[in-house]
Amino acid sequence: MTIILERPGAMQTAIIPSDEEALDVARRLAREFEADAPNRDRERRLPRAEVEVFSQSGLWGISVPREFGGADVSVRTIADVFESISAADPSLGQIPQNHFATLERLRYDGTPAQQEFFFSRALAGERFGNATAEPGDRLPSGHETRIRRKDRGFVLSGHKVYSTGALFAHWIPVAARDDEGLPVTAFVPRHARGVEVIDDWSGFGQRTTASGQVRLTGVELDALQIVPRGWHARIDTANAVSQLAHAAIDLGIGRAALDDTKRFLRELSHPARGSAATHATDDPFTLRDIGALTIDHHAAQALTARAATLIDSARGDASREAVAAAIVATAEAKVLTTNFALTAANKLFELAGTQSTLEAHNLDRHWRNARTHTLHDSVRWKYHAVGQYALNDLLCDPFTYAHPYSPVAG
Known part of the structure; x- marks a missing residue:
């Protein structure tokens, strides 16, 4: 049963009690947010009302630890929520990413008094933003x-x-x-x-x-x-949770592009000239590409779920080996979700045909969103990090590369 928490001068905020309810609320909101997402993108209309509804739904408080009144949902649930919302509107999916990253970092770095105060603010519906990067991309x-x-x-x-x-x-x-x-x-x-x-x-x-x-x-x-930050001088899973949210955003972008490709093929596309197909959905090369994209989607989902499971196991006082495995698994998921989002967004036009480029459909938003969001961090370096771990049993920070390599054991 959802609990309602009141914040003075604001809408009532729900406190979601379980993973199952979090997923239900995310799917419901995704359906609401999807309807006007193309127009918000076209007009660059900031989603102020949608953000308010989103945070007051209780979804922005689902990662708060149970000892502070939250549901403390699994990382798998967090990833699924981000994928659902991002498939509907990836801008709305990205806006709370830093909020969740902040709450995760508080688990490790905050004093009990800081945790009590800021976790309670999150449950009251207050949102945490981000001011991290500096001009020149300084470390x-x-x-x-x-x-x-x-x-x-x-x-x-x-x-x-x-x-x-x-x-x-x-x-x-x-x-x-x-x-x-x-x-x-x-x-x-x-x-x-x-x-x-x-x-x-x-x-x-x-x-x-x-x-x-x-x-x-x-x-x-x-x-x-x-x-x-990082006063405990040991590696933890906070950055992995942050990065997995980014992977889930890309997964949602790719899923939306693939869904629109299939819809367009069924409703509007013509078969390729010379294909002898009577309908676009009968073209054998189209079927091959849709099959490949579906496999890529499922593979990206599977690696995202695997990383989430390893992060859940490595939270808290887990061994260095467990934390390292979770970090590297997150890098692997980020590689596949990036590649899937970009490929699905690009293949949309190749498979759906010329009509899909018309401004009225605004389908280029999928490619624009995928290309922009996947620039967040360098996937080519994630291959490097995975290789060092697999071949040399060395862990580097696959997110900033600011730390030297170190043995996994120890």
């Missing part, structure tokens, strides 16, 4: 965004780009360095003095994610809002 160790001690508190200043979710957020987690140069995450209220969120995202895909800039000038903070 975290080189970030110029800094937190300085001032009187009894702290002051934050810096400049961020690709800040997906920040425009719609209640809190913006900001990657920064402290006075000693150590990495921290600062939880900044969206409308705090000195915070400017600039909606200047002009990418040709994922057009309504509002992934623009955040400028921070003398933002005042207290200690509760500052979370040291």
Whole structure:
């Protein structure tokens, strides 16, 4: 049974109690979001109302640990939710990705007081955005965004780009360095003095994610809002959860492209000239390609599910070997979901024919979304990471490559 939590001045927020209900709610919302998704993309109409409905549904709180009142659903369920929403509207799928990544990181880095406060905010329907990347694609160790001690508190200043979710957020987690140069995450209220969120995202895909800039000038903070990153000095699965959400977004994009290809072939496409087929669905080469795409889809789903299962097993105080296996499995899933999304989005036009390129259908959004979102991190390096693990039993960070190789055992 869904519990309703009230947040002053806001809509009532549901608390979803189980994996099964989370999946049911995601499928229902996906049907609602899908109807107007092509128009939102065409007009670059930001999904403010949809984001509100999405977060108030309770789905943004499903990963909160049980000891803090959440359902603590499996990573497999999180991935399935992201795939469902992204198949309907991948911009809506991407907007909460950093929210889930933040909640996952709090499991490892937050103090009990910080966990209690921020997990309760998530259950109350408050959204966490993102302000991580900096101009020039600097690694975290080189970030110029800094937190300085001032009187009894702290002051934050810096400049961020690709800040997906920040425009719609209640809190913006900001990657920064402290006075000693150590990495921290600062939880900044969206409308705090000195915070400017600039909606200047002009990418040709994922057009309504509002992934623009955040400028921070003398933002005042207290200690509760500052979370040291990676202070426990051991590898964990937080980044793997974040990356698996990205894989699920690509999986949803590819699934939507494949579904539209089949629909177009059944309803509008003509058979290829010289094929002797009476209908586009009878063309033997079309059947071959649809078969190949279906196999690719199922393979990508299977590797995503496998990675999720390994992450679930490796959460908490698991062995280094278990965590390493989960990290590398996530890299493998990201390779297949990337390739599937790009291939399905490209094959759509080849198989569906000239009519599929008409602006009225706006089917190019699938390719634009796939091409844009899969640029998030470098898949060619994931092959490298998997190879090092498989051949040399060495683990590298397959997400940033900022850390040296290290033996898996130990």
